[in-house]
Amino acid sequence: MLIRSGDTVEVITGADRGVRSRVILVDRASGKALVEGVAKVYKHVRRSQKYPQGGRLSKEMPVQLSNVQFFCASCNKPVRLGARFLKDGSKERYCKKCGSSVGQIAPPKKAHSM
Ligand SMILES: [Zn+2]
Numbered sequence: 001m002l003i004r005s006g007d008t009v010e011v012i013t014g015a016d017r018g019v020r021s022r023v024i025l026v027d028r029a030s031g032k033a034l035v036e037g038v039a040k041v042y043k044h045v046r047r048s049q050k051y052p053q054g055g056r057l058s059k060e061m062p063v064q065l066s067n068v069q070f071f072c073a074s075c076n077k078p079v080r081l082g083a084r085f086l087k088d089g090s091k092e093r094y095c096k097k098c099g100s101s102v103g104q105i106a107p108p109k110k111a112h113s114m
Pocket residue numbers: 072073074075076079095096097098099100
């Protein structure tokens with residue numbers, strides 16, 4: 001699971017297909033993510049201390065991670081991500097299409113000099 005919160009993803013299926021947005025939260029246990037503006041629902045809330053007005057509250061529902069794809073800025077399209085070790089033993093995510101790095105995911109470590 002290489003998608004992280006803060007990533008830009010494109011929805012590849014369902015009602016919000018084609019929408020490009022930012023990941024708010026990734027739930028690794030359920031394999032789902034909250035994506036800004038995707039899978040919006042209205043939650044009806046009663047008047048309460050927190051919501052003195054009550055009414056309808058718009059919020060995102062989690063979407064299955066298989067329904068979104070990482071959006072590569074240099075390819076300008078949704079791509080698959082890979083993970084690879086660098087020469088110094090650190091690990092990074094990269095775009096499998098153009099090979100560009102999308103950030104380190106682990107600090108340098110020894111014993112990866114293959
Ligand atoms: Zn790319």
